[in-house]
Amino acid sequence: MSGSESQGRASPGRLAGIPGFDIDGVARAAEGDPGILRLENLDTDLRPPAAAVAATRAALESPAANSYLPFTGRADLRAAAARHVGRLSGQSYDPDRECVITAGGTEGLFNALLATVDPGDEVIVTDPTYAGMLQRVRLAGAAPRLAPWRFDSSAGWRLDLDALASCIGKRSRALFLMNPSMPSGGVLGADDWRAVAELCERHDLWLLYNAAMERILYDGRPYLHPASLPGMRERTLTVGSVSKEYRMIGWRVGWIVGPAEVLADVAKVGIYNVVTGVGIGQPGALAALTASEEAEDVAASVARWERRRDAVLEALRDYPVRPCGGGWSLLVETRPLGLTARELSGRLLARAGVAATPMDAWGGSDAEYRLRLVFSNEPVARLQTLGNRLAVAL
Numbered sequence: 518m519s520g521s522e523s524q525g526r527a528s529p530g531r532l533a534g535i536p537g538f539d540i541d542g543v544a545r546a547a548e549g550d551p552g553i554l555r556l557e558n559l560d561t562d563l564r565p566p567a568a569a570v571a572a573t574r575a576a577l578e579s580p581a582a583n584s585y586l587p588f589t590g591r592a593d594l595r596a597a598a599a600r601h602v603g604r605l606s607g608q609s610y611d612p613d614r615e616c617v618i619t620a621g622g623t624e625g626l627f628n629a630l631l632a633t634v635d636p637g638d639e640v641i642v643t644d645p646t647y648a649g650m651l652q653r654v655r656l657a658g659a660a661p662r663l664a665p666w667r668f669d670s671s672a673g674w675r676l677d678l679d680a681l682a683s684c685i686g687k688r689s690r691a692l693f694l695m696n697p698s699m700p701s702g703g704v705l706g707a708d709d710w711r712a713v714a715e716l717c718e719r720h721d722l723w724l725l726y727n728a729a730m731e732r733i734l735y736d737g738r739p740y741l742h743p744a745s746l747p748g749m750r751e752r753t754l755t756v757g758s759v760s761k762e763y764r765m766i767g768w769r770v771g772w773i774v775g776p777a778e779v780l781a782d783v784a785k786v787g788i789y790n791v792v793t794g795v796g797i798g799q800p801g802a803l804a805a806l807t808a809s810e811e812a813e814d815v816a817a818s819v820a821r822w823e824r825r826r827d828a829v830l831e832a833l834r835d836y837p838v839r840p841c842g843g844g845w846s847l848l849v850e851t852r853p854l855g856l857t858a859r860e861l862s863g864r865l866l867a868r869a870g871v872a873a874t875p876m877d878a879w880g881g882s883d884a885e886y887r888l889r890l891v892f893s894n895e896p897v898a899r900l901q902t903l904g905n906r907l908a909v910a911l
Contacts, residue, residue: 535652536878550870554895554903557872559699559845561893563818565765566805573768573801582796589784590618590772590794597806598772602757605731606742608750614777617784618794622729622758622771623649628790629754629773630657630693632782633723638690640725643676645848645880645887647699650727652878654693662689663881666703668839668850674703678712685720692717695727697734700876700889701848702841704738714746723779724749728757732815734843735823751776754783761845762815763805768798825892825900832904838890845893848876851886854911858888861910869906 564570576582589595592612599612610616619625626649634640636658642651644663654661664681666674681692692713696705705713717724726743734740744753758771771794773783787793808814822845829847830840837854841847851858858875865871876887892900 531656531658535655552870553866554871554899554906556890556892556895557874559761559891559893560766561761561764561822561845562895563764563821563893565768565801566763566808566811566814568804568808569759569763569765569768569801572804573797576797576800579797579800582800584796585793588788588793590616591799591803594618594770594799594803594806595772597803598757599774601806602728602742602744602755602772602774605740606744606750606755608744610774611777615780616772616774617780617787618799619756619758619771619773619787620791620794621769622727622756622760624787624791625756625758625771625773626650626725626727627653627657628783628786629725629756629775630654630659630691631786631790632779633725633754634659634690637688639684639686639688640691640693641681641684641689642693643695643698643703645698645701645876645884647695647727648878650693650695651880659690660688662686665881666698666701668701673840673842674698674701676703676705676709678709681712682716685716685722689720689722691723691725693725693727695729697730697841697843699730699844700846700879700887701839702844702846704734704842705741707739707741710741710743710746713743714749717752718748722752724753726753726755728755730761730844731757732762733819733822733845735819735826736842738842751778754779759802759805762818763802764818765798765801765805768801769795770798770802822893825895825897828897828900829890829892829903832901833907835904836907846889846891849888849890851888857885859885861888864910865906869910871903871906871910 595612595616599610599616603610638659640654640659641662644665662684664684665677744750754775759765837850839848851861862875874889876884
């Protein structure tokens with residue numbers, strides 16, 4: 518085949534409508550300049566648990582860690598992940614039949630979709646939502662339906678439950694939710710979760726629950742796991758990882774915990790997708806999950822991220838910033854500033870030394886006017902300069 522012929526070949530239909538990923542482009546533009554505020558990517562400078570680092574170092578010398586086997590993850594790690602989800606949800610899970618280890622939470626999200634939906638089915642996601650969730654729905658051959666988060670100056674972000682219900686049709690198979698939501702940091706309350714449970718029961722839907730940041734909650738918000746609600750254990754697939762709460766992004770270790778009837782299919786998808794989890798990452802993940810001070814370690818990190826969030830809100834108090842109730846990021850609405858998010862992102866980087874990512878591909882028609890600020894990777898003192906930097910950019 519000649520070069521000209523190969524260049525004219527069309528992309529597969531499953532990629533239609535799926536844009537490229539902007540975050541790495543913004544990151545490349547910011548590399549090499551320590552003065553730039555790095556707010557573009559979900560990284561954090563907080564150290565992973567010391568026990569996890571030590572266990573990973575030891576794993577480098579372990580032949581067992583340098584193996585494909587077992588395909589569904591180490592037995593001790595599956596037991597720890599099943600206990601972890603069980604403790605948070607108040608349920609009991611069989612680690613041999615109801616837990617699979619994955620190469621990070623993002624593999625888990627895709628595997629959960631492939632095990633529960635067919636091409637042509639519909640999956641309800643929120644607007645805005647993590648692009649990695651939205652576009653994986655499309656890669657699975659399903660159609661995303663968008664239920665909006667709405668911002669109220671007194672109540673903050675609230676999921677529009679009426680719109681959520683109206684999204685559900687005859688081809689709907691799953692609700693695909695993250696809590697706290699990303700990139701907005703909106704948090705579902707107990708009433709919201711009860712409404713979600715009622716919809717799942719009424720319409721016989723799976724709940725694919727992205728639990729990557731589930732305990733990163735601010736302002737004293739209570740924690741609730743959806744599988745704790747009546748009838749939801751058998752409908753909920755919990756997809757978690759060590760990336761966020763344990764600050765172990767590069768380990769690429771996650772888990773899916775859910776009812777045995779679907780976890781057999783999840784395991785099958787995993788074997789033919791990525792084959793197995795990261796061998797040298799699993800001992801560190803086990804150490805993080807089983808550390809005696811696990812809860813205190815997570816709480817201490819959440820307290821530091823909350824102080825950073827507060828620093829951003831104070832620095833941008835005169836701008837259309839939308840407070841978050843949890844997670845690592847919040848949004849600036851750029852329409853009142855007379856700019857798209859992409860235009861503001863360019864100005865911030867060129868004029869003010871701030872790397873921030875536009876959310877064009879992270880939702881519906883309003884996405885082009887939403888700029889994400891990730892506050893988990895910069896100390897408070899640097900975040901306090903953000904107001905002056907935004908003024909320069911404008």
